[in-house]
Amino acid sequence: MIFTKIVTRWYSNNKRILPWRQTKDPYYIWLSEIILQQTQVKQGLPYYEAFVSKYPSVFDLANAKENDVLKLWQGLGYYSRARNLHTTAKHIVSDLNGVFPNNYKDLLKLKGVGDYTASAIASICFNENTAVVDGNVYRVLSRYFEIDTPINSSKGAKEFKDLAQKLIDKKKPAEFNQAIMEFGAVQCRPKNPDCNICPLNSGCMAFNKNRIHELPFKIKSAKAKKRHFNFLVFISKDQKTILEKREGKGIWQNLYQFPLIETTREQSNGSFKNYIKSHHLLKNRSFELVLYNKDVIIHKLSHQHLYTKFWIINIDTLNVNGILVDEIRDFPVPIIISNFIDAFNF
DNA sequence: AATTCGGGGCG
DNA sequence: CGCCCAGAATT
Numbered sequence: 001m002i003f004t005k006i007v008t009r010w011y012s013n014n015k016r017i018l019p020w021r022q023t024k025d026p027y028y029i030w031l032s033e034i035i036l037q038q039t040q041v042k043q044g045l046p047y048y049e050a051f052v053s054k055y056p057s058v059f060d061l062a063n064a065k066e067n068d069v070l071k072l073w074q075g076l077g078y079y080s081r082a083r084n085l086h087t088t089a090k091h092i093v094s095d096l097n098g099v100f101p102n103n104y105k106d107l108l109k110l111k112g113v114g115d116y117t118a119s120a121i122a123s124i125c126f127n128e129n130t131a132v133v134d135g136n137v138y139r140v141l142s143r144y145f146e147i148d149t150p151i152n153s154s155k156g157a158k159e160f161k162d163l164a165q166k167l168i169d170k171k172k173p174a175e176f177n178q179a180i181m182e183f184g185a186v187q188c189r190p191k192n193p194d195c196n197i198c199p200l201n202s203g204c205m206a207f208n209k210n211r212i213h214e215l216p217f218k219i220k221s222a223k224a225k226k227r228h229f230n231f232l233v234f235i236s237k238d239q240k241t242i243l244e245k246r247e248g249k250g251i252w253q254n255l256y257q258f259p260l261i262e263t264t265r266e267q268s269n270g271s272f273k274n275y276i277k278s279h280h281l282l283k284n285r286s287f288e289l290v291l292y293n294k295d296v297i298i299h300k301l302s303h304q305h306l307y308t309k310f311w312i313i314n315i316d317t318l319n320v321n322g323i324l325v326d327e328i329r330d331f332p333v334p335i336i337i338s339n340f341i342d343a344f345n346f
Numbered sequence: 347a348a349t350t351c352g353g354g355g356c357g
Numbered sequence: 358c359g360c361c362c363a364g365a366a367t368t
Binding site for chain 1: 349351352354356357
Binding site: 032033034035036037038039040041043044078080081084111112113114115116117120132134135136137139177178181182184185190191218249 | 360361362363364365366367
């Protein structure tokens, strides 16, 4: 297939030098693939370096505490990736003698490893003939073959997987998989790709019909919902504050935060003090309440916009244990909390 | 099949 | 402001 030949050739001439391209050790490939899920190379790279440095082997990662893994992951988002990463490391050490599965089918059983990641590891580390389909592959194939099927539909997932599997270079699956992804990231970019210098342009159906900007086609997702977060930043005279671990379902699972009061609407200074004085951490106590951020901070996640206020509570003593403010940076926290901690300069 | 998980960057 | 990113798990 001419497509396969051109993409592979382009890759050998244009690929970036990246640390996970210097190895076929499944631990490092797995680590890089998890970090790079829904994450651009530029954003994930420093996290990869940090993990390799702190956890050079799967045994080191398995022996770590979850809090420390989450702390190193802090700021990267999609924290279930970090929790599953740790769970899988422990599984491989405890149940598999520290040896990674060596094929697609068994890799797929690992927590946090889906079709894409299993295909990537199987092809890169073990030369298995399994095509990867990530955001880059969707874009390249939908344009070159002018496919209008929504990429975020089950029909699209199957269609593109089958097509990629037909196109893969069976003699060099590792090369082809990385080539088509790199091609999508560097040449066949989402916006304003330079099609004039593209080695595939003569055969690209979307380019020849001037439909590059229309593909890939995606079903629109629902608009983000608004939530109102009020964080209670306790400060006692003995320099303590309170952090709570987020349990259960929802965002930021197992990360820490200041005691949170979620309200249906934005709170103003006067009424909020009256509203919280029966809170179990404040009941029958005297305290001073100061709103830290005059303008509400809007923290945007994929599906939620968090309208956030930090309320400073000066109080003599805490009626729970709390933590020393000097220790606050040891805890994994969401980036909005981390930004506050830095700005407030605890 | 649809929704839920983060955060950064870009036009 | 909307869209995208070397997707997976849950509902």
